[in-house]
Amino acid sequence: MSGPEDTGQGGAGEEDGNLPARLGEERLAEPVVRTGMFGVQDSPDTSGYGLLRVYRAPVLDSPRPYGSYFDDVADALGTALEAAGIGFSDAIERVAADRGELTFYVRRERLPEVAAKLRDDPALRFELCGGVSGVHYPDDTGRELRAVYHLLSITHNRRVRLEVTAPDADPHIPSLVGVYPACNWHERETWDFFGIIFDGHPALTRIEMPDDWKGHPQRKDYPLGGIPVEYRGAKIPAPDQRRHYS
Amino acid sequence: MTSSSTPHAAAGGSDADAAEGRVYTVSGEDWDEIVATALESEDFESGERIVINMGPQHPSTHGVLRLILTLEGETVAEVRPSIGYLHTGIEKNMEFRTWTQGVTFCTRADYLMPLFNEIAYCLGVERLLGIEDKVPERAQIIRVLMLEINRISSHLGGIAPMGLELGATTIYTQGARLRERVLDLLELVTGLRMNHAFMRPGGVAQDLPPGALEAIRAFLDSAPKLVRDLHSLIDANPIFIGRNKGVAYLDLATCMALGVTGPILRSTGLPWDLRKSQPYCGYESYEFDVPVNDMCDAYGRYLIRMQEIDQSMRIMRQCVDRLAARGSAGPDSDPVMIRDAKIGWPARLSLGPDGLGPSPEHIAHIMGQSMEALIHHFKLITEGFRVPAGQVYAAVESPRGELGAHVVSDGGTRPYRVHLRDPSFNHLQSVAAMCEGGQVADLIPAIASLDPVMGGVDR
Amino acid sequence: MGIEEKLPSGVLLTSVEKVAGWARARSVWPATFGLACCAIELFQTGGPKHDLARFGMERASNTPRQADLMIVAGRVSQKMAPVLRQIYDQMSDPKWVISMGVCASSGGMFNNYAIVQGVDHVVPVDIYLPGCPPRPEMLLDSILKLHDKIINTKLGKNRERQIAELENARLALPPLHLTSPDGSRL
Numbered sequence: 058m059s060g061p062e063d064t065g066q067g068g069a070g071e072e073d074g075n076l077p078a079r080l081g082e083e084r085l086a087e088p089v090v091r092t093g094m095f096g097v098q099d100s101p102d103t104s105g106y107g108l109l110r111v112y113r114a115p116v117l118d119s120p121r122p123y124g125s126y127f128d129d130v131a132d133a134l135g136t137a138l139e140a141a142g143i144g145f146s147d148a149i150e151r152v153a154a155d156r157g158e159l160t161f162y163v164r165r166e167r168l169p170e171v172a173a174k175l176r177d178d179p180a181l182r183f184e185l186c187g188g189v190s191g192v193h194y195p196d197d198t199g200r201e202l203r204a205v206y207h208l209l210s211i212t213h214n215r216r217v218r219l220e221v222t223a224p225d226a227d228p229h230i231p232s233l234v235g236v237y238p239a240c241n242w243h244e245r246e247t248w249d250f251f252g253i254i255f256d257g258h259p260a261l262t263r264i265e266m267p268d269d270w271k272g273h274p275q276r277k278d279y280p281l282g283g284i285p286v287e288y289r290g291a292k293i294p295a296p297d298q299r300r301h302y303s
Numbered sequence: 304m305t306s307s308s309t310p311h312a313a314a315g316g317s318d319a320d321a322a323e324g325r326v327y328t329v330s331g332e333d334w335d336e337i338v339a340t341a342l343e344s345e346d347f348e349s350g351e352r353i354v355i356n357m358g359p360q361h362p363s364t365h366g367v368l369r370l371i372l373t374l375e376g377e378t379v380a381e382v383r384p385s386i387g388y389l390h391t392g393i394e395k396n397m398e399f400r401t402w403t404q405g406v407t408f409c410t411r412a413d414y415l416m417p418l419f420n421e422i423a424y425c426l427g428v429e430r431l432l433g434i435e436d437k438v439p440e441r442a443q444i445i446r447v448l449m450l451e452i453n454r455i456s457s458h459l460g461g462i463a464p465m466g467l468e469l470g471a472t473t474i475y476t477q478g479a480r481l482r483e484r485v486l487d488l489l490e491l492v493t494g495l496r497m498n499h500a501f502m503r504p505g506g507v508a509q510d511l512p513p514g515a516l517e518a519i520r521a522f523l524d525s526a527p528k529l530v531r532d533l534h535s536l537i538d539a540n541p542i543f544i545g546r547n548k549g550v551a552y553l554d555l556a557t558c559m560a561l562g563v564t565g566p567i568l569r570s571t572g573l574p575w576d577l578r579k580s581q582p583y584c585g586y587e588s589y590e591f592d593v594p595v596n597d598m599c600d601a602y603g604r605y606l607i608r609m610q611e612i613d614q615s616m617r618i619m620r621q622c623v624d625r626l627a628a629r630g631s632a633g634p635d636s637d638p639v640m641i642r643d644a645k646i647g648w649p650a651r652l653s654l655g656p657d658g659l660g661p662s663p664e665h666i667a668h669i670m671g672q673s674m675e676a677l678i679h680h681f682k683l684i685t686e687g688f689r690v691p692a693g694q695v696y697a698a699v700e701s702p703r704g705e706l707g708a709h710v711v712s713d714g715g716t717r718p719y720r721v722h723l724r725d726p727s728f729n730h731l732q733s734v735a736a737m738c739e740g741g742q743v744a745d746l747i748p749a750i751a752s753l754d755p756v757m758g759g760v761d762r
Numbered sequence: 763m764g765i766e767e768k769l770p771s772g773v774l775l776t777s778v779e780k781v782a783g784w785a786r787a788r789s790v791w792p793a794t795f796g797l798a799c800c801a802i803e804l805f806q807t808g809g810p811k812h813d814l815a816r817f818g819m820e821r822a823s824n825t826p827r828q829a830d831l832m833i834v835a836g837r838v839s840q841k842m843a844p845v846l847r848q849i850y851d852q853m854s855d856p857k858w859v860i861s862m863g864v865c866a867s868s869g870g871m872f873n874n875y876a877i878v879q880g881v882d883h884v885v886p887v888d889i890y891l892p893g894c895p896p897r898p899e900m901l902l903d904s905i906l907k908l909h910d911k912i913i914n915t916k917l918g919k920n921r922e923r924q925i926a927e928l929e930n931a932r933l934a935l936p937p938l939h940l941t942s943p944d945g946s947r948l
């Protein structure tokens with residue numbers, strides 16, 4: 058049975074530069090994270106499901122110009138950071154402009170300074186913080202835990218997103234409660250669900266789960282925790298134990 | 304009145320277990336003396352404080368909210384809201400269902416405004432799919448119509464308990480009476496009174512049934528009188544004003560610091576409404592005003608909510624006129640779901656002998672006429688569509704404030720992470736800022752003016 | 763409870779049972795344990811269209827000491843379960859429980875770490891009411907069924923016999939997957 062190489066998706070770079078880039082080549086350069094469940098290799102399985110390959114999403118690093126107001130925001134932020142003596146690339150790992158939204162990937166040590174500049178600089182003035190949202194990528198070693206902040210500027214009617222990463226081994230991110238007090242409960246919730254410790258938070262305790270709960274439920278390695286459902290003699294397993302085809 | 308500083312004798316108790324304290328012998332007509340003496344006594348200076356628990360089972364806390372109060376007499380020294388009593392794990396549950404099934408989960412987060420949860424999530428998914436401008440116009444008009452109907456029912460669901468908690472049961476029954484009529488409309492169009500799962504990524508689940516436009520028009524003709532009745536019952540009521548005016552003061556700077564949006568922000572004088580500043584679903588083409596005042600207190604917020612009900616009815620009237628102008632061309636020429644066969648929910652539903660299911664025409668089409676349609680139907684319903692990887696934040700102006708959905712996809716048929724940024728979660732943080740230093744009795748109208756829904760807070 | 767517990771079974775007890783059952787059913791005071799979406803339908807049931815006041819039930823007793831009926835309306839999370847049990851314990855006999863909605867009856871659509879899969883893990887339930895959320899008419903139907911149950915509840919010695927009979931009848935029922943829709947064994 059043919060493997061992925063035979064379908065013509067591998068071997069990029071063999072052809073000459075005159076040919077147009079193949080569709081999805083950037084995506085195909087990423088590693089495979091999931092394969093089809095049945096993994097059929099050597100039998101005449103015509104379903105094609107055994108050949109399913111899901112590639113990890115490419116890491117976005119948009120080139121300039123970003124479009125719409127994103128360039129203004131990035132320039133203003135760069136100027137404000139330089140005025141404080143921080144280089145732009147010291148603070149910001151990369152910038153992604155995707156689907157009409159601007160994301161700054163901020164290095165975690167610089168997060169409070171970047172947030173303070175975004176709030177105070179007159180060209181930026183992102184007054185409202187929508188809170189912290191945590192995401193867990195267990196496959197992305199060294200960058201498993203993410204904290205995502207959504208900021209809104211009422212003055213300029215703009216939105217921006219900050220994303221900060223932290224490894225599982227050292228899940229510390231500086232707290233933004235001093236800059237945006239609205240983040241207080243959001244950071245507690247992110248600690249509760251992901252185990253991200255926000256340094257400098259006045260009272261980092263569990264907020265949604267009972268105080269003596271063990272574990273951080275919304276991490277990917279925490280099970281959904283359902284029970285099998287019995288109905289009329291049949292037993293259906295909990296949602297995370299069932300087969301899935303994606 | 305005489306007072307002496309002797310060991311306090313407990314009622315019927317012996318001196319052996321008496322506590323230190325002042326004894327006040329009251330003889331009548333000396334209330335001022337008692338108060339003056341109490342104020343200057345050491346007991347008061349040492350700050351006798353009691354810690355009291357209010358909730359989670361409490362009639363007036365708008366759901367399962369627990370408030371830990373530190374009281375000095377009648378004054379609230381500290382208030383700590385404690386939440387999590389309704390945590391349902393909605394966000395984690397959504398990671399194990401397809402993108403379309405996720406709607407049924409997120410709809411139950413903030414259960415007074417289920418359609419807003421759905422639209423925030425669906426707008427996020429549509430932006431990830433890149434089909435925001437391909438959603439059919441009829442679907443957008445129906446979405447706006449249903450959202451405004453839900454806004455009315457949500458505001459009434461906030462105002463009626465506001466009266467009940469103050470002890471005014473008539474406000475509750477009158478609000479519930481009007482809310483019933485709104486729920487009738489929701490049931491007519493979506494089939495359910497609550498938790499509708501009506502908005503789907505790509506459009507809405509089904510078109511309006513015949514007779515719906517007439518029923519909505521009938522409502523729009525008769526409801527303003529009921530709203531005026533509510534106004535005349537509540538607005539100038541001296542007890543309502545006495546309990547709500549000047550209570551729960553939250554000014555603009557505090558709102559900005561605490562991330563407060565919605566009617567509370569508009570009661571500080573800032574006319575910020577996402578429907579006007581960052582419109583979605585075609586809101587830019589409707590004429591409506593954004594009610595705003597600068598009272599910054601519970602009464603101001605109540606007035607804004609009542610005015611928003613009027614504005615919602617105005618928008619509903621425009622939606623109904625537009626739908627009537629489009630006529631009922633049928634799903635082929637005027638669809639309510641995106642045309643893309645790989646995304647749009649395929650089944651046209653109808654009521655058959657064994658309940659609600661795909662209509663016979665649809666079944667004939669997929670079984671007899673088009674193999675491709677059968678394949679699409681099968682794949683969409685078992686596996687669901689695939690959403691390209693990325694993350695998106697879609698925000699809508701819900702009755703409570705800015706409701707945002709942070710939707711993350713890894714390229715699969717299931718959401719990788721959905722986080723609902725619920726306005727009530729943010730607003731409950733401001734309880735301490737609003738109520739500390741005030742009276743215990745002011746807590747109730749303060750929380751009622753925030754209108755938190757614990758389902759959204761805890762998710 | 764009272765003197766009726768000490769009466770020997772006979773005509774006198776039967777008459778007392780009838781009167782007591784009738785009286786208890788006529789003004790059941792709910793300790794509304796309104797938690798989530800079902801609480802909103804409960805709130806609408808108390809409104810003028812579907813009127814709980816016709817049963818004498820609009821006076822929701824917020825203190826469990828004076829409450830007769832606990833309507834668990836909504837999903838019970840792990841954090842809320844001890845509170846639920848405490849409120850149930852604080853209610854005085856006679857007390858009944860309606861678990862309103864599928865989340866209270868069985869965990870509903872939330873089969874996960876956060877929700878107790880049925881409040882019958884925590885309190886004994888008299889009437890299970892499915893629905894997500896159940897319409898006010900369904901809630902009224904369940905309340906009427908509960909009234910039937912209350913009216914037919916015996917007292918004292920008769921009650922012990924009644925409990926034993928009911929339990930034996932339930933134990934003798936065939937399992938659901940071997941029962942046809944009309945109740946007979948497959």
